[in-house]
Amino acid sequence: GENVEQHPSTLSVQEGDSAVIKCTYSDSASNYFPWYKQELGKRPQLIIDIRSNVGEKKDQRIAVTLNKTAKHFSLHITETQPEDSAVYFCAASIDWGLSFGAGTTVTVRA
């Protein structure tokens, strides 16, 4: 089945700096890549997604890039703020749904 690897597992950044999370996937048939943000004790929420016919997508301070040849995709958060502190999960589509990465705990230091 699909195996999604996510790095790093933890990330600490200074407020205002950028944060980058990287994921790789194994199934060449995957063509949909969402990112979820989970605050402590809350449900995972979709923050941005990208499909295989697009190489990059941006939404305000958040951007995702996709390299289908290399089978990796990344989340970029610019001008980080304290409310960006959370666990972020990447995912890749598989035939029956989504395969999730293990998550990255992002801490934004004031």
Add this chain to the structure above:
Amino acid sequence: DSGVTQTPKHLITATGQRVTLRCSPRSGDLSVYWYQQSLDQGLQFLIQYYNGEERAKGNILERFSAQQFPDLHSELNLSSLELGDSALYFCASSSRAENSPLHFGNGTRLTVT
């Protein structure tokens, strides 16, 4: 609000007991997924149903079972509970459209004492 409803929000029970978690998907969604999230852990996929039929199975213990009813709501049954079953249990739903995102409910926090 994701539109996915999970009940109850919290559940405290003793080892050896049996509990049922309930999930109502978003209106129109045919797929329901169950995930387990232990403290500081990732999302462990348990099982998926599509329009009443089991479609995919993850690392679900034999003590756990689930079903999806004709009205598309789903129930996750956990029996012979152990301390290690304490976790957040999330239900998610998705539409029948290909490559659609999962929408998560707020979860049921199960504490086994």
